[in-house]
Amino acid sequence: TGGIDAGRPESVLVRGAISACELHDIPFELLDAREVRARFPGLALPDDMVGVYQGDAGLVLSDRSIAAYAATAIDDGAEIHGHESVIDWEPEGEGVVVRTDRNEYHAARLVLAAGAWMGKLVAPLRALAIPERQVVIWTQPKRPALFGIGAFPVFILDDDGSEWYGLPAYGIPGLKVGRYHHRDQVIDPDMLDRAAFEPADERLLRDGLSRFCPDANGPLLSWKTCIFTNTPDEHFIIDRYPGVSQVILASPCSGHGFKFASVIGEVLADLAMGRDPAFDLSMFRLDRFGTT
Numbered sequence: 001t002g003g004i005d006a007g008r009p010e011s012v013l014v015r016g017a018i019s020a021c022e023l024h025d026i027p028f029e030l031l032d033a034r035e036v037r038a039r040f041p042g043l044a045l046p047d048d049m050v051g052v053y054q055g056d057a058g059l060v061l062s063d064r065s066i067a068a069y070a071a072t073a074i075d076d077g078a079e080i081h082g083h084e085s086v087i088d089w090e091p092e093g094e095g096v097v098v099r100t101d102r103n104e105y106h107a108a109r110l111v112l113a114a115g116a117w118m119g120k121l122v123a124p125l126r127a128l129a130i131p132e133r134q135v136v137i138w139t140q141p142k143r144p145a146l147f148g149i150g151a152f153p154v155f156i157l158d159d160d161g162s163e164w165y166g167l168p169a170y171g172i173p174g175l176k177v178g179r180y181h182h183r184d185q186v187i188d189p190d191m192l193d194r195a196a197f198e199p200a201d202e203r204l205l206r207d208g209l210s211r212f213c214p215d216a217n218g219p220l221l222s223w224k225t226c227i228f229t230n231t232p233d234e235h236f237i238i239d240r241y242p243g244v245s246q247v248i249l250a251s252p253c254s255g256h257g258f259k260f261a262s263v264i265g266e267v268l269a270d271l272a273m274g275r276d277p278a279f280d281l282s283m284f285r286l287d288r289f290g291t292t
Contacts (some may be wrong), residue, residue, distance in 0.1 A: 001149055001168055003057025004036065004043065007158035009050050014158070017052040029053045040153055042146035042175075044212055049157075059154050059167050062258055069261070086114065086121065091244050109272045112241075113250040116189035116227040122249060124242065128289055129251050133185040133192060134228045135201045138174035139209065140218040147175045147216055157212060164208045174221040175213065177205055180228075180255055187227070194225045229253040231289075236260075238267060238284040248272060249286065 005017035021028040031053055033045040045051060070080055081102075089098040089110060096110040114121050116131040141147045152168040152175070163180040183204060202220065209217040231237060234254040241247035248271045252264050263279070270277040 001058045002153040003054045004031075004040070004153045004155040004157075005052040005054075006036070006043075006045055006049050006155060008048055008160075011158045013156065013163065014050060014052055017054075021052070021054065026054060027056070029055075040146075040151070042141070042143070042152045042213055042215055043155060044214055045157075046211075051155075053153070057154055059170065060259060061171065065258075065261070069265075086117075089121065089247075091246070094246060096244075096246055109246045109248070111248045111250060111268050111272055113252075113268070115251075115253070116229045118229065118237075118249070118251050120189075122241070124286065125237065125249070125251065128231055128286075129229050129237065129253065130231075131187050131189045131192075132181065132228045132230055133187045134178065134182050134226050134255070135197065135205070135223060136176055136178035136226075137202065137205050137223045138169075138172055138176050138221045139216055140174050140221050141169070141216040142218045143215045144169070147213075159208075159211075162208075164212060166213065172222065175216040177209055177213065177216070179205065179208055181230075189227055192225070192227060196225060197223045228255045230255070233288075236264075236284045237286055238264065238271075238281055239286040240271070242286065 005013055007013045018028070018030065020026070031039070031051045033047045033049050033051070036043060036045040036051040036053075074080060081100075084103075085101045087099045087101060089096060089112075092106060095106060095108045098105045098107070098110060112118065112121055118129040119126040119131070146152060147169050149168050149170050154167050155165065157164045164177065165180070166175060166177040169175055183200065201223070206217060229251060231251065231254055236253060236257065237249055237251040239249050241249055248268060250264065250268055252260055257264075267277045267279060267281065
């Protein structure tokens, strides 16, 4: 689809996008607001912003990707136990025991990648992996031709610290739009009502639409309530459990984890099998927060 990282030239988002492209030799164009609007008329970028355009950027179909991962794992001999809740776990000698609502499992090593439930299963993460309610909406564009694949990019836009994001219409009807940290609602993942959609949710998201994608600010088509799990610095946690080296902690989170699923899978497999990962994981260590 192509992708735009937009904001004021001095913003962390814009400077970071440029630095990442330069560091990794990723082709990009730095466009002023007029050039962005000319190329993508559906994105009404204010005059004081710029856009870092990457032609190779796109979207990932997460449901289909997860199904592909699961099918490949099963073909390779894995067992997947769906709809089975983990109750607790504890070290057992040099191994580990995991208790669920259906069974008890004994293993040499354990990878804990429980998403929004990490804080409930891992004491050191209770104050570090914070679940937050996140809502996105799909709206019917007033000018649909501006927001389809090929006409509209994926985008992230930094407006003085408020980060908006959107995807072109594909699969689900309408333009998808959201804002990181939505309404700053910390929640208990076991208590979240995923069917709840409040007037304040729509008002907030339509404010962004009216300013940045006004031609998409048509009737509400659908919404989805989900959970972001955020760390204090919004980087991942990938490390061994302090003092329990047979347990690996994985919280690839803070709203940008899924696109890294393949490489994190490789890293976790290496850690679980006692191999040294091919990547420097120092920025994801748990002790960067002063936690031991």
